[in-house]
Amino acid sequence: SEAARAAVAQVAAADPLPGNASLAFNWQGMQRVFNFDVVFEEAASQSEVFDNCGVKDLIQLALEGYNCTCFAYGQTNSGKTYTMTDPPDETQQHGVSGLAGQSRGLVPRSFTHIFDLLRSRGAQGFKVYATYFEIYNEQITDLLNPRSIYPHTIRWSSTSGFYVDNLFVIECDSADDLMGVLAA
Ligand SMILES: Nc1ncnc2c1ncn2[C@@H]1O[C@H](COP(=O)(O)OP(=O)(O)O)[C@@H](O)[C@H]1O
Ligand SMILES: [Mg+2]
Numbered sequence: 001s002e003a004a005r006a007a008v009a010q011v012a013a014a015d016p017l018p019g020n021a022s023l024a025f026n027w028q029g030m031q032r033v034f035n036f037d038v039v040f041e042e043a044a045s046q047s048e049v050f051d052n053c054g055v056k057d058l059i060q061l062a063l064e065g066y067n068c069t070c071f072a073y074g075q076t077n078s079g080k081t082y083t084m085t086d087p088p089d090e091t092q093q094h095g096v097s098g099l100a101g102q103s104r105g106l107v108p109r110s111f112t113h114i115f116d117l118l119r120s121r122g123a124q125g126f127k128v129y130a131t132y133f134e135i136y137n138e139q140i141t142d143l144l145n146p147r148s149i150y151p152h153t154i155r156w157s158s159t160s161g162f163y164v165d166n167l168f169v170i171e172c173d174s175a176d177d178l179m180g181v182l183a184a
Contacts, residue, residue, distance in 0.1 A: 021035070021036050021037070021038060021039035022034060022035045022036070023036070023039060037054065038052055038053060038054065040052070040053075045102070046083070046102065046103055046104060046105055046106075046109070047102070047109075049083060049105075049106065050105075050106055050109045050110075053106070055070050055106055055110060056113060058070060059110060059113055059114055059117065060117070062114075063114075063117060063118070063121075063123075063126075067161050067162075070084075070106065070110075072084050082105065083105050083106060084105050084106050084107050085104075085105045085106075085107050085108070085182070086101075086103055086104050086105050086108070087103050107182065108175075108179060108182070111175040111178040111179060111182075112175045114128065114175070114178075115128075115174060115175045127171060128171070128172045128173070128178070129169050129170065129171055129172065130169070130170050130172050130177075130178055130181045131144065131164070131167040131168065131169055131170075132144050132181050132182070132184060133152070133164060133167055140152035140153075140154070140164055142166070142167050142168055143184060144167070144168040144170065144181065144184050145167075145168040148166065148168070150166035151166065152164050152165060152166050152167065153165055153166075
């Protein structure tokens, strides 16, 4: 909305660097202030979002052994799929190869970043495994094996934390392997 645009413009002018952003909205005569670690302008590029949204820090932490989650939340059409993967029309036109372009989102950029970090550390003994599943209406579907006859249940163990059992697991040696999983 106009109000949101004005508020975002205000924040951008006051604090051009990521961190400690707040947005003020006037709604039915009341002012509401929302605080965020980072707020992006409408025109922010996919690479700006990737560099500043914190996902790089999460990847770093994941390599140090923490469980990390990147979660996209918002109403339909708000841009979750675009931001996480790529513009939908791009995938339709170019298939996954479109994911190599400027417009590719957080997930393919993260794949590349994971292997860049592993390489730059000269990492030994790391193995990267991928699973790909969907939870919709409380039902879990293994997107790498949608017709799986095994039930999928969310479990927890003291050694693995939370996980979904009976998922198809693929070992990945490169960002391209991971990209293949996404395309499955
Ligand atoms: N950052 C953006 N820049 C340009 N267009 C965008 C952006 N984010 C979303 N869109 C467009 O808005 C529409 C809805 O985005 P989409 O990612 O499908 O929303 P969601 O997954 O949240 O339902 C799509 O046509 C998409 O291309
Ligand atoms: Mg979507």
